[in-house]
Amino acid sequence: MPHVAMVLTPGFQFLALGIQATFELANLVTGDKFYSLGLYSAGGGPMLSSSGLPVPTAPLAESGPIDTLLLMAGLTPPAPQSAADLAALRTAAQTARRVAGLCTGAFLAAQMGLLDGKRATTHWVHAPRLRAAFPAVRVEEDAIFINEGNVWTSAGLSAGLDLGVALVEQDLGPEVARSVARRMVMHHRRAGGQSQHSELLQLGPSSDRIQKALMHARTHLTNLLSVEELAAVAALSPRQFSRAFRAETGQSPAKAVERLRLEAARLLLEDSRHSLETVARETGFIDLRRMREAFMRQYGQPPQALRRLARAG
Known part of the structure:
Protein backbone atom coordinates (compact mmCIF):
# COMPACT_ATOMS: atom_id res chain seq x y z
CA MET A 1 0.00 0.00 0.00
CA MET A 184 -13.87 16.85 -7.16
CA VAL A 185 -16.01 18.89 -9.58
CA MET A 186 -12.90 20.18 -11.31
CA HIS A 187 -14.41 22.14 -14.20
CA HIS A 188 -11.22 21.84 -16.22
CA ARG A 189 -8.34 19.55 -15.38
CA ARG A 190 -5.21 21.56 -16.10
CA ALA A 191 -2.14 20.10 -17.74
CA GLY A 192 1.21 20.70 -16.07
CA GLY A 193 2.49 23.02 -18.77
CA GLN A 194 -0.59 25.18 -18.78
CA SER A 195 -0.16 28.82 -17.80
CA GLN A 196 -0.81 29.81 -14.18
CA HIS A 197 -2.73 32.80 -15.52
CA SER A 198 -6.38 32.34 -16.51
CA GLU A 199 -8.05 34.73 -18.91
CA LEU A 200 -11.40 34.15 -17.20
CA LEU A 201 -9.88 35.07 -13.86
CA GLN A 202 -8.18 38.17 -15.27
CA LEU A 203 -11.37 39.36 -16.96
CA GLY A 204 -13.03 39.15 -13.54
CA PRO A 205 -16.75 39.62 -14.35
CA SER A 206 -18.84 40.33 -11.27
CA SER A 207 -22.34 39.37 -12.44
CA ASP A 208 -23.66 35.89 -13.11
CA ARG A 209 -24.92 36.94 -16.53
CA ILE A 210 -21.52 38.03 -17.83
CA GLN A 211 -19.82 35.04 -16.21
CA LYS A 212 -22.33 32.74 -17.92
CA ALA A 213 -21.65 34.38 -21.29
CA LEU A 214 -17.88 33.97 -20.84
CA MET A 215 -18.22 30.33 -19.84
CA HIS A 216 -20.35 29.79 -22.94
CA ALA A 217 -17.63 31.41 -25.04
CA ARG A 218 -14.89 29.31 -23.48
CA THR A 219 -16.74 26.05 -24.14
CA HIS A 220 -17.98 26.99 -27.64
CA LEU A 221 -14.89 28.53 -29.23
CA THR A 222 -15.71 27.09 -32.64
CA ASN A 223 -18.91 29.17 -32.70
CA LEU A 224 -18.93 32.64 -34.22
CA LEU A 225 -19.47 34.08 -30.70
CA SER A 226 -21.01 37.29 -31.93
CA VAL A 227 -22.33 39.90 -29.52
CA GLU A 228 -25.82 38.71 -30.38
CA GLU A 229 -24.99 35.10 -29.43
CA LEU A 230 -23.37 36.06 -26.13
CA ALA A 231 -26.13 38.55 -25.31
CA ALA A 232 -28.73 35.83 -25.79
CA VAL A 233 -26.86 33.59 -23.32
CA ALA A 234 -26.82 36.47 -20.83
CA ALA A 235 -30.51 37.22 -21.47
CA LEU A 236 -29.72 40.83 -22.39
CA SER A 237 -30.13 42.89 -25.50
CA PRO A 238 -26.91 43.27 -27.54
CA ARG A 239 -26.63 46.92 -26.50
CA GLN A 240 -27.19 46.16 -22.81
CA PHE A 241 -24.77 43.26 -22.97
CA SER A 242 -21.98 45.25 -24.62
CA ARG A 243 -22.33 48.04 -22.08
CA ALA A 244 -22.42 45.69 -19.09
CA PHE A 245 -19.57 43.58 -20.44
CA ARG A 246 -17.24 46.55 -20.87
CA ALA A 247 -18.18 47.91 -17.45
CA GLU A 248 -17.32 44.61 -15.72
CA THR A 249 -14.26 43.54 -17.70
CA GLY A 250 -12.83 46.77 -19.08
CA GLN A 251 -12.84 45.52 -22.66
CA SER A 252 -15.12 44.66 -25.53
CA PRO A 253 -16.69 41.21 -25.99
CA ALA A 254 -14.73 40.73 -29.22
CA LYS A 255 -11.39 41.38 -27.49
CA ALA A 256 -12.27 39.06 -24.61
CA VAL A 257 -13.25 36.28 -27.01
CA GLU A 258 -9.94 36.69 -28.83
CA ARG A 259 -8.06 36.34 -25.53
CA LEU A 260 -9.97 33.14 -24.73
CA ARG A 261 -9.17 31.77 -28.20
CA LEU A 262 -5.51 32.65 -27.76
CA GLU A 263 -5.33 30.95 -24.36
CA ALA A 264 -6.88 27.77 -25.76
CA ALA A 265 -4.71 27.87 -28.89
CA ARG A 266 -1.51 28.32 -26.93
CA LEU A 267 -2.37 25.36 -24.68
CA LEU A 268 -3.06 23.17 -27.72
CA LEU A 269 0.20 24.25 -29.32
CA GLU A 270 2.20 23.42 -26.20
CA ASP A 271 0.49 20.17 -25.21
CA SER A 272 -0.38 18.51 -28.52
CA ARG A 273 0.99 17.71 -31.95
CA HIS A 274 -1.98 19.11 -33.84
CA SER A 275 -1.11 21.06 -36.97
CA LEU A 276 -1.34 24.84 -36.80
CA GLU A 277 -4.34 24.69 -39.13
CA THR A 278 -6.13 22.27 -36.77
CA VAL A 279 -5.35 24.46 -33.75
CA ALA A 280 -6.75 27.51 -35.57
CA ARG A 281 -9.90 25.62 -36.50
CA GLU A 282 -10.45 24.07 -33.06
CA THR A 283 -10.14 27.42 -31.28
CA GLY A 284 -12.41 29.36 -33.59
CA PHE A 285 -9.99 31.45 -35.61
CA ILE A 286 -11.24 31.84 -39.18
CA ASP A 287 -7.93 30.70 -40.60
CA LEU A 288 -4.25 30.34 -39.76
CA ARG A 289 -3.50 33.89 -40.90
CA ARG A 290 -5.98 35.34 -38.39
CA MET A 291 -4.53 33.23 -35.61
CA ARG A 292 -1.00 34.28 -36.49
CA GLU A 293 -1.98 37.97 -36.44
CA ALA A 294 -3.62 37.54 -33.03
CA PHE A 295 -0.50 35.79 -31.65
CA MET A 296 1.71 38.60 -32.92
CA ARG A 297 -0.50 41.21 -31.24
CA GLN A 298 -0.66 39.38 -27.92
CA TYR A 299 2.71 37.63 -27.63
CA GLY A 300 4.90 39.35 -30.19
CA GLN A 301 5.74 35.96 -31.71
CA PRO A 302 4.03 33.66 -34.25
CA PRO A 303 2.42 30.43 -32.97
CA GLN A 304 5.11 28.18 -34.41
CA ALA A 305 7.78 30.06 -32.43
CA LEU A 306 5.90 29.54 -29.16
CA ARG A 307 5.50 25.85 -29.97
CA ARG A 308 9.27 25.53 -30.54
CA LEU A 309 9.97 27.28 -27.23
CA ALA A 310 7.57 24.97 -25.38
CA ARG A 311 9.13 21.84 -26.87
CA ALA A 312 12.64 23.11 -26.17
CA GLY A 313 11.63 23.68 -22.53
Whole structure:
Protein backbone atom coordinates (compact mmCIF):
# COMPACT_ATOMS: atom_id res chain seq x y z
CA MET A 1 0.00 0.00 0.00
CA PRO A 2 1.70 3.26 -1.10
CA HIS A 3 2.00 5.59 1.86
CA VAL A 4 1.57 9.33 1.22
CA ALA A 5 3.40 11.41 3.82
CA MET A 6 2.28 15.05 3.99
CA VAL A 7 4.98 17.10 5.71
CA LEU A 8 3.91 20.37 7.34
CA THR A 9 6.10 23.32 8.25
CA PRO A 10 5.24 26.27 10.53
CA GLY A 11 2.69 28.59 8.92
CA PHE A 12 1.52 26.03 6.37
CA GLN A 13 -1.68 26.92 4.51
CA PHE A 14 -4.71 24.69 5.06
CA LEU A 15 -5.69 24.68 1.41
CA ALA A 16 -2.51 22.73 0.63
CA LEU A 17 -4.02 19.82 2.55
CA GLY A 18 -6.72 19.60 -0.12
CA ILE A 19 -4.42 17.34 -2.13
CA GLN A 20 -5.28 14.52 0.27
CA ALA A 21 -8.75 14.41 -1.31
CA THR A 22 -7.28 13.18 -4.60
CA PHE A 23 -5.83 10.11 -2.85
CA GLU A 24 -8.95 9.52 -0.73
CA LEU A 25 -11.15 9.65 -3.83
CA ALA A 26 -8.78 7.35 -5.70
CA ASN A 27 -9.37 4.81 -2.93
CA LEU A 28 -13.11 5.34 -3.27
CA VAL A 29 -13.11 5.05 -7.07
CA THR A 30 -11.05 1.86 -7.10
CA GLY A 31 -13.04 0.35 -4.24
CA ASP A 32 -9.78 -0.46 -2.52
CA LYS A 33 -7.60 1.21 0.11
CA PHE A 34 -4.80 1.73 -2.39
CA TYR A 35 -3.22 4.70 -0.58
CA SER A 36 -2.60 5.34 3.11
CA LEU A 37 -2.16 8.90 4.35
CA GLY A 38 -0.29 10.52 7.22
CA LEU A 39 0.50 14.00 8.54
CA TYR A 40 4.09 14.60 9.66
CA SER A 41 6.65 17.23 10.53
CA ALA A 42 10.38 16.91 10.98
CA GLY A 43 10.12 16.63 14.76
CA GLY A 44 6.43 15.87 15.30
CA GLY A 45 3.96 17.65 17.56
CA PRO A 46 1.31 20.33 16.86
CA MET A 47 2.03 22.44 13.78
CA LEU A 48 0.46 25.91 13.56
CA SER A 49 -1.15 26.83 10.25
CA SER A 50 -1.02 30.31 8.70
CA SER A 51 -4.39 31.00 10.36
CA GLY A 52 -3.05 29.98 13.79
CA LEU A 53 -4.91 26.68 14.03
CA PRO A 54 -2.79 23.75 15.29
CA VAL A 55 -2.69 20.41 13.51
CA PRO A 56 -1.19 17.32 15.18
CA THR A 57 1.70 15.70 13.32
CA ALA A 58 3.82 12.64 13.88
CA PRO A 59 7.63 12.70 13.66
CA LEU A 60 8.76 12.00 10.11
CA ALA A 61 11.16 9.36 11.39
CA GLU A 62 8.17 7.31 12.59
CA SER A 63 6.38 7.29 9.24
CA GLY A 64 7.59 3.90 8.08
CA PRO A 65 8.23 3.33 4.35
CA ILE A 66 7.17 6.37 2.32
CA ASP A 67 6.01 6.15 -1.27
CA THR A 68 5.13 9.82 -1.88
CA LEU A 69 6.61 12.66 0.16
CA LEU A 70 4.60 15.90 -0.07
CA LEU A 71 6.28 19.09 1.17
CA MET A 72 3.84 21.81 2.28
CA ALA A 73 4.56 25.37 3.32
CA GLY A 74 2.62 28.62 3.65
CA LEU A 75 1.54 31.68 1.73
CA THR A 76 5.11 32.95 1.87
CA PRO A 77 8.33 30.98 1.33
CA PRO A 78 9.45 29.04 4.41
CA ALA A 79 12.43 30.15 6.46
CA PRO A 80 15.66 28.16 6.08
CA GLN A 81 15.23 24.87 7.91
CA SER A 82 17.53 23.83 10.72
CA ALA A 83 20.27 21.31 9.98
CA ALA A 84 18.39 18.66 11.99
CA ASP A 85 15.11 19.25 10.15
CA LEU A 86 16.82 19.22 6.75
CA ALA A 87 18.53 15.98 7.65
CA ALA A 88 15.16 14.41 8.57
CA LEU A 89 13.62 15.61 5.30
CA ARG A 90 16.55 14.38 3.22
CA THR A 91 16.46 10.96 4.89
CA ALA A 92 12.77 10.60 4.05
CA ALA A 93 13.32 11.82 0.48
CA GLN A 94 16.13 9.34 -0.14
CA THR A 95 13.83 6.36 0.38
CA ALA A 96 10.63 7.81 -1.13
CA ARG A 97 9.65 6.87 -4.68
CA ARG A 98 8.79 10.50 -5.44
CA VAL A 99 8.84 13.90 -3.75
CA ALA A 100 6.59 16.89 -4.46
CA GLY A 101 6.92 20.50 -3.31
CA LEU A 102 3.49 22.13 -3.32
CA CYS A 103 3.49 25.88 -4.01
CA THR A 104 6.12 27.36 -1.65
CA GLY A 105 7.01 23.80 -0.69
CA ALA A 106 9.30 24.07 -3.71
CA PHE A 107 11.57 26.17 -1.49
CA LEU A 108 11.86 23.21 0.89
CA ALA A 109 12.78 20.93 -1.99
CA ALA A 110 15.37 23.48 -3.10
CA GLN A 111 16.85 23.72 0.42
CA MET A 112 17.18 19.93 0.36
CA GLY A 113 19.13 20.15 -2.89
CA LEU A 114 16.51 18.15 -4.78
CA LEU A 115 16.01 20.78 -7.49
CA ASP A 116 19.60 21.51 -8.46
CA GLY A 117 19.89 21.37 -12.24
CA LYS A 118 16.17 20.63 -12.57
CA ARG A 119 13.16 22.51 -13.87
CA ALA A 120 10.79 23.63 -11.12
CA THR A 121 7.87 25.95 -10.53
CA THR A 122 6.14 27.69 -7.64
CA HIS A 123 3.55 30.42 -7.24
CA TRP A 124 4.34 33.10 -9.82
CA VAL A 125 4.61 35.76 -7.09
CA HIS A 126 7.49 33.88 -5.46
CA ALA A 127 9.20 32.56 -8.60
CA PRO A 128 11.74 35.45 -8.81
CA ARG A 129 12.73 34.82 -5.18
CA LEU A 130 13.18 31.09 -5.83
CA ARG A 131 15.34 31.87 -8.85
CA ALA A 132 17.47 34.37 -6.92
CA ALA A 133 17.91 32.18 -3.83
CA PHE A 134 18.67 28.98 -5.74
CA PRO A 135 20.44 29.83 -9.02
CA ALA A 136 21.05 26.14 -9.75
CA VAL A 137 17.29 25.63 -10.16
CA ARG A 138 15.73 26.23 -13.58
CA VAL A 139 12.63 28.12 -12.45
CA GLU A 140 9.63 28.23 -14.77
CA GLU A 141 7.16 30.68 -13.26
CA ASP A 142 4.25 30.06 -15.63
CA ALA A 143 3.59 26.33 -15.26
CA ILE A 144 0.87 24.63 -13.21
CA PHE A 145 3.17 21.79 -12.19
CA ILE A 146 6.43 20.24 -13.38
CA ASN A 147 7.64 16.66 -13.18
CA GLU A 148 11.40 16.13 -13.28
CA GLY A 149 12.09 12.45 -12.73
CA ASN A 150 10.92 11.61 -9.24
CA VAL A 151 10.65 15.27 -8.17
CA TRP A 152 7.49 17.31 -8.73
CA THR A 153 6.70 20.96 -8.00
CA SER A 154 3.45 22.88 -8.38
CA ALA A 155 2.24 26.45 -8.60
CA GLY A 156 -0.24 28.22 -6.31
CA LEU A 157 -2.30 26.31 -3.77
CA SER A 158 -5.14 25.15 -6.02
CA ALA A 159 -2.56 23.77 -8.46
CA GLY A 160 -1.83 21.13 -5.83
CA LEU A 161 -5.11 19.48 -6.84
CA ASP A 162 -3.96 19.27 -10.46
CA LEU A 163 -0.67 17.77 -9.29
CA GLY A 164 -2.51 15.30 -7.06
CA VAL A 165 -4.65 14.09 -9.96
CA ALA A 166 -1.49 13.72 -12.08
CA LEU A 167 0.10 11.58 -9.35
CA VAL A 168 -3.02 9.40 -9.24
CA GLU A 169 -2.89 9.06 -13.00
CA GLN A 170 0.74 7.97 -12.83
CA ASP A 171 -0.24 5.22 -10.37
CA LEU A 172 -3.70 4.13 -11.48
CA GLY A 173 -4.14 5.35 -15.05
CA PRO A 174 -6.13 8.07 -16.84
CA GLU A 175 -9.60 6.62 -16.25
CA VAL A 176 -9.24 6.68 -12.46
CA ALA A 177 -7.68 10.16 -12.65
CA ARG A 178 -10.59 11.47 -14.72
CA SER A 179 -13.07 9.96 -12.29
CA VAL A 180 -11.29 11.60 -9.36
CA ALA A 181 -11.33 14.97 -11.15
CA ARG A 182 -15.07 14.63 -11.85
CA ARG A 183 -15.83 13.76 -8.24
CA MET A 184 -13.87 16.85 -7.16
CA VAL A 185 -16.01 18.89 -9.58
CA MET A 186 -12.90 20.18 -11.31
CA HIS A 187 -14.41 22.14 -14.20
CA HIS A 188 -11.22 21.84 -16.22
CA ARG A 189 -8.34 19.55 -15.38
CA ARG A 190 -5.21 21.56 -16.10
CA ALA A 191 -2.14 20.10 -17.74
CA GLY A 192 1.21 20.70 -16.07
CA GLY A 193 2.49 23.02 -18.77
CA GLN A 194 -0.59 25.18 -18.78
CA SER A 195 -0.16 28.82 -17.80
CA GLN A 196 -0.81 29.81 -14.18
CA HIS A 197 -2.73 32.80 -15.52
CA SER A 198 -6.38 32.34 -16.51
CA GLU A 199 -8.05 34.73 -18.91
CA LEU A 200 -11.40 34.15 -17.20
CA LEU A 201 -9.88 35.07 -13.86
CA GLN A 202 -8.18 38.17 -15.27
CA LEU A 203 -11.37 39.36 -16.96
CA GLY A 204 -13.03 39.15 -13.54
CA PRO A 205 -16.75 39.62 -14.35
CA SER A 206 -18.84 40.33 -11.27
CA SER A 207 -22.34 39.37 -12.44
CA ASP A 208 -23.66 35.89 -13.11
CA ARG A 209 -24.92 36.94 -16.53
CA ILE A 210 -21.52 38.03 -17.83
CA GLN A 211 -19.82 35.04 -16.21
CA LYS A 212 -22.33 32.74 -17.92
CA ALA A 213 -21.65 34.38 -21.29
CA LEU A 214 -17.88 33.97 -20.84
CA MET A 215 -18.22 30.33 -19.84
CA HIS A 216 -20.35 29.79 -22.94
CA ALA A 217 -17.63 31.41 -25.04
CA ARG A 218 -14.89 29.31 -23.48
CA THR A 219 -16.74 26.05 -24.14
CA HIS A 220 -17.98 26.99 -27.64
CA LEU A 221 -14.89 28.53 -29.23
CA THR A 222 -15.71 27.09 -32.64
CA ASN A 223 -18.91 29.17 -32.70
CA LEU A 224 -18.93 32.64 -34.22
CA LEU A 225 -19.47 34.08 -30.70
CA SER A 226 -21.01 37.29 -31.93
CA VAL A 227 -22.33 39.90 -29.52
CA GLU A 228 -25.82 38.71 -30.38
CA GLU A 229 -24.99 35.10 -29.43
CA LEU A 230 -23.37 36.06 -26.13
CA ALA A 231 -26.13 38.55 -25.31
CA ALA A 232 -28.73 35.83 -25.79
CA VAL A 233 -26.86 33.59 -23.32
CA ALA A 234 -26.82 36.47 -20.83
CA ALA A 235 -30.51 37.22 -21.47
CA LEU A 236 -29.72 40.83 -22.39
CA SER A 237 -30.13 42.89 -25.50
CA PRO A 238 -26.91 43.27 -27.54
CA ARG A 239 -26.63 46.92 -26.50
CA GLN A 240 -27.19 46.16 -22.81
CA PHE A 241 -24.77 43.26 -22.97
CA SER A 242 -21.98 45.25 -24.62
CA ARG A 243 -22.33 48.04 -22.08
CA ALA A 244 -22.42 45.69 -19.09
CA PHE A 245 -19.57 43.58 -20.44
CA ARG A 246 -17.24 46.55 -20.87
CA ALA A 247 -18.18 47.91 -17.45
CA GLU A 248 -17.32 44.61 -15.72
CA THR A 249 -14.26 43.54 -17.70
CA GLY A 250 -12.83 46.77 -19.08
CA GLN A 251 -12.84 45.52 -22.66
CA SER A 252 -15.12 44.66 -25.53
CA PRO A 253 -16.69 41.21 -25.99
CA ALA A 254 -14.73 40.73 -29.22
CA LYS A 255 -11.39 41.38 -27.49
CA ALA A 256 -12.27 39.06 -24.61
CA VAL A 257 -13.25 36.28 -27.01
CA GLU A 258 -9.94 36.69 -28.83
CA ARG A 259 -8.06 36.34 -25.53
CA LEU A 260 -9.97 33.14 -24.73
CA ARG A 261 -9.17 31.77 -28.20
CA LEU A 262 -5.51 32.65 -27.76
CA GLU A 263 -5.33 30.95 -24.36
CA ALA A 264 -6.88 27.77 -25.76
CA ALA A 265 -4.71 27.87 -28.89
CA ARG A 266 -1.51 28.32 -26.93
CA LEU A 267 -2.37 25.36 -24.68
CA LEU A 268 -3.06 23.17 -27.72
CA LEU A 269 0.20 24.25 -29.32
CA GLU A 270 2.20 23.42 -26.20
CA ASP A 271 0.49 20.17 -25.21
CA SER A 272 -0.38 18.51 -28.52
CA ARG A 273 0.99 17.71 -31.95
CA HIS A 274 -1.98 19.11 -33.84
CA SER A 275 -1.11 21.06 -36.97
CA LEU A 276 -1.34 24.84 -36.80
CA GLU A 277 -4.34 24.69 -39.13
CA THR A 278 -6.13 22.27 -36.77
CA VAL A 279 -5.35 24.46 -33.75
CA ALA A 280 -6.75 27.51 -35.57
CA ARG A 281 -9.90 25.62 -36.50
CA GLU A 282 -10.45 24.07 -33.06
CA THR A 283 -10.14 27.42 -31.28
CA GLY A 284 -12.41 29.36 -33.59
CA PHE A 285 -9.99 31.45 -35.61
CA ILE A 286 -11.24 31.84 -39.18
CA ASP A 287 -7.93 30.70 -40.60
CA LEU A 288 -4.25 30.34 -39.76
CA ARG A 289 -3.50 33.89 -40.90
CA ARG A 290 -5.98 35.34 -38.39
CA MET A 291 -4.53 33.23 -35.61
CA ARG A 292 -1.00 34.28 -36.49
CA GLU A 293 -1.98 37.97 -36.44
CA ALA A 294 -3.62 37.54 -33.03
CA PHE A 295 -0.50 35.79 -31.65
CA MET A 296 1.71 38.60 -32.92
CA ARG A 297 -0.50 41.21 -31.24
CA GLN A 298 -0.66 39.38 -27.92
CA TYR A 299 2.71 37.63 -27.63
CA GLY A 300 4.90 39.35 -30.19
CA GLN A 301 5.74 35.96 -31.71
CA PRO A 302 4.03 33.66 -34.25
CA PRO A 303 2.42 30.43 -32.97
CA GLN A 304 5.11 28.18 -34.41
CA ALA A 305 7.78 30.06 -32.43
CA LEU A 306 5.90 29.54 -29.16
CA ARG A 307 5.50 25.85 -29.97
CA ARG A 308 9.27 25.53 -30.54
CA LEU A 309 9.97 27.28 -27.23
CA ALA A 310 7.57 24.97 -25.38
CA ARG A 311 9.13 21.84 -26.87
CA ALA A 312 12.64 23.11 -26.17
CA GLY A 313 11.63 23.68 -22.53
